[in-house]
Amino acid sequence: MDGNGRWAKARHRPRIFGHQAGVKTVKRIVEDASEIGIKCLTLYSFSTENWSRPKAEVSALFGLLKQYVETDLEHLHSHDVKIRILGSRAGLPSDISSIIERVEARTKDNSSFALNIAFNYGGRDEIIRAVAKAARAGEDVTALTNDIIANYLDTAGIPEPDLIIRTSGEHRTSNFLMWQSAYAEYCFSDVLWPDFTRDHLLDAIEDFQKRDRRFGNLAEAEVA
Numbered sequence: 001m002d003g004n005g006r007w008a009k010a011r012h013r014p015r016i017f018g019h020q021a022g023v024k025t026v027k028r029i030v031e032d033a034s035e036i037g038i039k040c041l042t043l044y045s046f047s048t049e050n051w052s053r054p055k056a057e058v059s060a061l062f063g064l065l066k067q068y069v070e071t072d073l074e075h076l077h078s079h080d081v082k083i084r085i086l087g088s089r090a091g092l093p094s095d096i097s098s099i100i101e102r103v104e105a106r107t108k109d110n111s112s113f114a115l116n117i118a119f120n121y122g123g124r125d126e127i128i129r130a131v132a133k134a135a136r137a138g139e140d141v142t143a144l145t146n147d148i149i150a151n152y153l154d155t156a157g158i159p160e161p162d163l164i165i166r167t168s169g170e171h172r173t174s175n176f177l178m179w180q181s182a183y184a185e186y187c188f189s190d191v192l193w194p195d196f197t198r199d200h201l202l203d204a205i206e207d208f209q210k211r212d213r214r215f216g217n218l219a220e221a222e223v224a
Contacts, residue, residue: 001026001043003168003192016060021194023064027072030115032198034079036205040114040159044176048088048122062096065119069099073106080112086154087121088129116158123178126154130179155180163208165201167193183215 001022008018026043033041046061076083085100092100100119130152135141139148150156161177161184169190173181187204189196 001045001167001193001196002170002174004194006168007192007194015057018194019057019061019064023068025194025196026068028198029196029201030076030081032201034081034113036198036202038113040116042086042116042118042155042158042161042177044118044121044174046087046119046121047175048120048125049175051091062093065096066099069103073103076115077107077110080110081107082110082114083107084114084116084154084158086116086118086126088125089120092120114158116155118176121154121176123173123175127179129154149179153179160184163187163204165189165204167191167196183213185211185213 004018004022005015006018007021008015011017026045030041045065050061051058073083083103083106085104089097089100127149130149131141131144133152134144134148137152155177160180160182163186164173164177164181164184165187166173167189169188171188173186177184185208187207189200189204191200
């Protein structure tokens with residue numbers, strides 16, 4: 001969900017103004033995704049690299065997380081949304097850790113829609129933590145398999161992504177779901193996240209539906 005800062009700068013406003021607008025887009029897109037039949041949505045909200053941003057901005061981002069939970073948790077719960085927070089809990093303020101635990105506990109039995117929020121998340125960090133967890137669980141680290149590692153990732157039990165959308169015109173994945181996205185399709189949108197709408201989401205899905213997903217195999221014509 002990239003482009004909040006540039007969106008605010010274009011309006012001669014502070015970056016937090018853009019993040020606030022971005023939260024409004026989150027609320028709309030979560031509703032839209034559920035309405036059009038998507039069953040699992042993962043949002044990249046705060047990366048392990050984002051700690052290098054100014055302290056005031058990081059603090060403001062944490063404040064927005066608190067605000068989102070306070071205003072929307074019960075609404076999401078009433079609509080049978082299951083929320084999981086992906087990412088490391090290390091280094092998080094105690095109040096943020098408590099919020100994460102409350103959100104996951106409150107919605108753990110819901111099943112109609114899965115909303116995953118990648119917070120303090122980095123794909124490389126996730127893989128390292130997964131291998132460490134496997135070792136602590138007694139797995140033979142010299143004989144790890146795809147299935148074993150997947151079982152220790154933050155996303156254990158969550159389907160691998162079919163489509164990853166990157167907003168704001170950047171053409172990189174920024175350490176997002178590195179393991180899980182091995183065969184995901186990508187859509188790079190020039191739209192800044194606060195301006196991203198249901199129509200943009202539908203356009204991305206329509207383009208995705210036209211693609212030939214072979215997962216490393218030959219196309220049918222080539223096989224014939």
